[in-house]
Amino acid sequence: MTIVRITNARLRLGNSESLKRVNITVRSGEFVFLVGPSGAGKSSVLKLIYLAERPTGGQVVVGKFSAAQISRRDIPYLRRQLGIVFQDFKLLEDRNVYDNVAFALQVTGAKTREIKRSVLRTLGSVGLSHKRYKMPHELSGGEQQRVAIARALVNEPFILLADEPTGNLDPATAAGIMGLLEKINERGTAVLMATHNYVLVERAGKRVVRIEGGTTLN
Amino acid sequence: MSLSFLYSLREGLDGMRRARLASTMSTMTVAIALVLLGLFIVGTFNLARLVDALRGRVGFEVFIDSGLDDNGIDRVGKSIRKLAGIRNLNFLSRDDAAKIFQKEFGDDVLEVLQHNPLPASFTLELAAEAQNAQAAQRLARQIEQISGVDEVVYRQALLSALDKYIGVAVAGNLMLGVIVALSSFALVVNVIRLTIEAKHRNIEIMQLVGATPAFIRRPFLIQGLLQGLLGGLGAALVVKALQAVLARQFGEMVVFPPFLSASLMAAGMVLAVLASFFGVRRYLR
Numbered sequence: 001m002t003i004v005r006i007t008n009a010r011l012r013l014g015n016s017e018s019l020k021r022v023n024i025t026v027r028s029g030e031f032v033f034l035v036g037p038s039g040a041g042k043s044s045v046l047k048l049i050y051l052a053e054r055p056t057g058g059q060v061v062v063g064k065f066s067a068a069q070i071s072r073r074d075i076p077y078l079r080r081q082l083g084i085v086f087q088d089f090k091l092l093e094d095r096n097v098y099d100n101v102a103f104a105l106q107v108t109g110a111k112t113r114e115i116k117r118s119v120l121r122t123l124g125s126v127g128l129s130h131k132r133y134k135m136p137h138e139l140s141g142g143e144q145q146r147v148a149i150a151r152a153l154v155n156e157p158f159i160l161l162a163d164e165p166t167g168n169l170d171p172a173t174a175a176g177i178m179g180l181l182e183k184i185n186e187r188g189t190a191v192l193m194a195t196h197n198y199v200l201v202e203r204a205g206k207r208v209v210r211i212e213g214g215t216t217l218n
Numbered sequence: 219m220s221l222s223f224l225y226s227l228r229e230g231l232d233g234m235r236r237a238r239l240a241s242t243m244s245t246m247t248v249a250i251a252l253v254l255l256g257l258f259i260v261g262t263f264n265l266a267r268l269v270d271a272l273r274g275r276v277g278f279e280v281f282i283d284s285g286l287d288d289n290g291i292d293r294v295g296k297s298i299r300k301l302a303g304i305r306n307l308n309f310l311s312r313d314d315a316a317k318i319f320q321k322e323f324g325d326d327v328l329e330v331l332q333h334n335p336l337p338a339s340f341t342l343e344l345a346a347e348a349q350n351a352q353a354a355q356r357l358a359r360q361i362e363q364i365s366g367v368d369e370v371v372y373r374q375a376l377l378s379a380l381d382k383y384i385g386v387a388v389a390g391n392l393m394l395g396v397i398v399a400l401s402s403f404a405l406v407v408n409v410i411r412l413t414i415e416a417k418h419r420n421i422e423i424m425q426l427v428g429a430t431p432a433f434i435r436r437p438f439l440i441q442g443l444l445q446g447l448l449g450g451l452g453a454a455l456v457v458k459a460l461q462a463v464l465a466r467q468f469g470e471m472v473v474f475p476p477f478l479s480a481s482l483m484a485a486g487m488v489l490a491v492l493a494s495f496f497g498v499r500r501y502l503r
Binding site: 050052073076077078079080084090091092093094095103104106107108109151155 | 232
């Protein structure tokens, strides 16, 4: 089943055409790399999927949501079904690991007991339950990324979007994060990972979509 | 109470605790702005009282012909009462006038002149609508036409001067009021906006995680409400202290309007909540 379908999408940001022609499909449970040099448009493609930007042309369909039809007020509900991980982790610096992960459930109105159970289980799956009371600045880069992954997973999304998740990490830690993402994928969650780390891509042996100058290549 | 509201309340309180310095600064700014506003209100209130008191002192007196008997005086009184613009009418007999003369000058007029030359009179208190030079003059003319009235005396110059300067004072006060209100608003809005700006990254992350604008906004509004309440309370305490000091110095000369403290607290809450609302709105896309 196709869960993300981008067809001939274009994106103009200000005066520059960030994306010229993008075609990507991601099927349920698939692991797809989106590779290309810096500035090729990888992050812009992910932005189209989590609707931080709307395409200026073409179609973007994510799950049951279509970029052409979705209202602004429905965008948060789309994002709750996605997990998003960034290069700079994007953790809430003023709260601890537990609260960072819990936040993704609190926005859905989940009950406290349910939140506690899910957060502890998810933190356990990324190997950080013992650091749940630490503040983000007390963690290493790899640990912070694990927290971000836990937050992305706690709502059991149908796809995990990862925007250069290993970009700020040393090779060993990057390999660890990559291993974690593969494990998540093995459990059934689709992963779309934007990266320019070709070593990781080759080692993983997954489907690759290339993008250059805002255009995806077959 | 819904879980979501409890979450927002806890988040609002936690937010203040996490950013203690910024919250304290915001609360103090609200307090300072409201003290300014409170002082302006006290000033305006007392200016209005002063004007009322001055207008009430025009001393509108109607002197009666000496030859008029009691029935005639009664008839004059009834005729005056029928006229518009009079709040109260007091009769002063010739004997009363003699007593006042003795009290004011120390001499018994009967002993000095062997007879009482002082006429009976009516003292009028003008209604608010008649407390201006034009209306008072019109009333004086109407009274002078009543048979049995000898003369109408009032402080026309005082009323004319009040009419002339009150307009300027009211316009000046209004302008000052607008400046004080706008400055207070701008001060509070900017300080709260700065504290929210410091959290704009958090707001962005919250949106990426799927939080609705209302969910993100609520804790900020609760924070604003609490800061406004505390700031208003602080301002009310400062104003109360000032009231106590002024009361000791000047007695009842300076009066504070009723419900000032409650109004300041309410204004603080409204101001801070509005500032928070607009502060967060900038970052909600």
